Amino acid sequence: MTEKNWLSKLSLKKMTALLVLLSVFVSLIASTFLLHHYVVNREQDLLKEKLKNIGRIIAKDPRVIDEVSRNIFSSESIVQAYTMEVMEITNVNFIVVLNNQLIRLSHPDASVIGQPFSNIEDASKSLNGTEHFSREQGILGEGTRFFTPIWDEQGQQIGIVCVGYVQDTINDEIWDAQKTIYIGLGVGLFVGLLGALYLAQYLKKILFGLEPKQIAANIKERDIIKESVCEAIIAVSPNQKVIMYNQNFIQMFEKAKVRGEFIQDGFLSKELFTLLFQETFQREKSLSNDVLVVNQLELIISVKLIYINEKIYGAVATLRDQSDMQQLIRELSGTEQYIDSIRAQNHKFMNQLHTILGLIELEKFDDVQHFIRVLDADYRREIGFVTDKIKSPAIAGFLLAKSSELKEQGVVLEIDGECYFPNIKMEEILHDLLLSIGVLLDNAKEAVTQTIKKHVALYLNYEEDEEVIVLEIQDSDEGIEEHMLQEIFKRGVSTKGKNRGYGLDAVQSIVNRYKGVIEVQSKVGRGTVFRMELPYKRGE
Incomplete structure (x- = not known):
């Protein structure tokens, strides 16, 4: 060895x-x-x-x-x-x-x-x-x-x-003269041994019992992890000294076109410290999922205080581009809409099949024939009306599925007779439009659940002259109080309880993305109307 x-x-x-x-x-x-x-x-x-x-x-x-x-x-x-x-x-x-x-x-x-x-x-x-x-x-x-x-x-x-x-x-x-020297040598060695053992034990304690190899491995693992996460991470002490950060932090603020050096001689610039941490240190309270705008770049920021021995040692901030969060919300919400629509259709068809099967077992063949004719007439009437007004197969199919879903839950969806939407070529905006319709219909459905008149009306139109898509959804709910109207589009704000308020935020981001307009009108006891306009130039 x-x-x-x-x-x-x-x-x-x-x-x-x-x-x-x-x-x-x-x-x-x-x-x-x-x-x-x-x-x-x-x-x-x-x-x-x-x-x-x-x-x-x-x-x-x-x-x-x-x-x-x-x-x-x-x-x-x-x-x-x-x-x-x-x-x-x-x-x-x-x-x-x-x-x-x-x-x-x-x-x-x-x-x-x-x-x-x-x-x-x-x-x-x-x-x-x-x-x-x-x-x-x-x-x-x-x-x-x-x-x-x-x-x-x-x-x-x-x-x-x-x-x-x-x-x-x-x-x-x-020898008599040297005895004192050798006694001193022995005492020194003994004291040195005790000191060495104490120092070793003390070092072991302050290093949490970790060996040097384990410490080195932990540092490497920490660096790998902090560079692997999608969020930008930075931790600082109260005097602006940077404890740690990852490259995503640098890239994010370069994307925001922040001028100057972010970190100088190991200290965070005063401007960024004030922007990210000053409020947290002053209030001694952590922040969670706040919206921060930096040169028109919307960021989601969470700041957590770091305590050592019950004293504030510093704070760590995680930041993420709001557009990434909104895209994720859109994808999740869109998937949820499709799943709910399929579930409603499946439930409806299973009920109809069970009815037909029961009539057959009772040998009521005339009733079976009559029931199938009624289903066929209803289906043709619903599909014919929608497909006559909505020429886009994707949107027509989605509306039919949502209509069935709402009907199963006792909510009447009325599609305005003045609707008209051509079969225009749509790319990414199609997904965003379906998501917006789904979010607004689901919100309307939940709003009328506790009312006697469970009624939701939809108006969808593409205005050729102005090249704008107009979506309007009205419900018969109890209305929204005036002080909440300015808050409902903020992420996490909802009148329906905690862990809600992400749908309208996603819709708002879609409207902002296409430089459109969304308005809400509501009167207590008379219902609520959402109107959205998305500019869209029709392709050939």
Whole structure:
């Protein structure tokens, strides 16, 4: 397993703890290494300075000068007693007093007093009146020692003082000085481990328990999703900073021909912020499916506030071209009209078939024959009247289906005898005209449902001279109150309850699309009349 694969399998918590601990460990080891050398060198310098001071003090002591001058070699001598006392006080390992012949006058081992110094060559370096340090092997073992000359009152060198530590003692001194460093290293590593574990746990918490790969995957998924949706999306903070947006947002406002940069240095332009978000932040209330007009482009906008820890963090706006929504409404409404018409025809034919079947089972063949003649006469009368007035097969068929549907529901549809609609060549406007007729007839049907006189009248005509399609639908409902007349064409506004008010909005969009006119007249208790005019130039 490679190092990269090994690291990739570690969780965020373990990786964070490992990296922090490794950083602390390397830092502490490096610091300890540097401090170790500093302490060793400093301790050695201090020991040398200590040896130098002790040696010089002994060399200047009058008692030492006197006995060296007289060459007194005895374990009971003043020099021996004095040096042993100094050794005990200063903790040095040995103090040796020599005469100029390098014979010992004192030594920690009294048995060697009166014998030559163990390393004549090393000691003789100070016979010329100089001081020096050396590290040599002696009777007590390897050690560091300092040699300094002894001068009498006449200024003549009469001997040498050698003061030193054996290496084991030096090592003990250095270790005592280093113990604090190593204890500090251990404490630092322990604290570093605790800190690494806490940091890893804290990072895991604020990242909702997600691993880096999961975070990266979520970001990629978010980007894919936001670019895949049809709506334009933008989210901002209260200070205009853009949190996120998709390309549909840029394309939508380019389509609206908005000038200037929309986003500058990560902030939404003041004009767009005021247009899209200012009201939401001021009122601290989300908006849903509002109509926004930008340079004659109608947009449907919803703005939702974003809360973090019960405080407003920002807001996200979704926008969609109203024309897309209206096209969808038209398609859905048109489909619904066709389905309702087919359902009504199916219901009517099933009732008629059941009637014929029942008469046959009762062997009332004359009644069967009479009933079929009546159906045929009614059918010819209805079809003949409609097809005589309405030459367009699609519109004639649709009106016949709606007439049957309304009749099934107890509503009388009266088609004006003055109607006339030629079999003109119609393309997209045919679908829009059928949708408008269906919406207005359905609204009229629902309006008269609770009235005694359930009557709906329709007038459809194509005026050749003015090249305009005229549609007029009148019903016998209770009428619409005057304050509602200005609102009924707005999307979502309806007198029939919630989740309604999309049909008339679709009709209004059709009228606007063809630059036509739609009017409504209503009096309470007398009914309502919708009149729509669509300019249409008849093709050859």
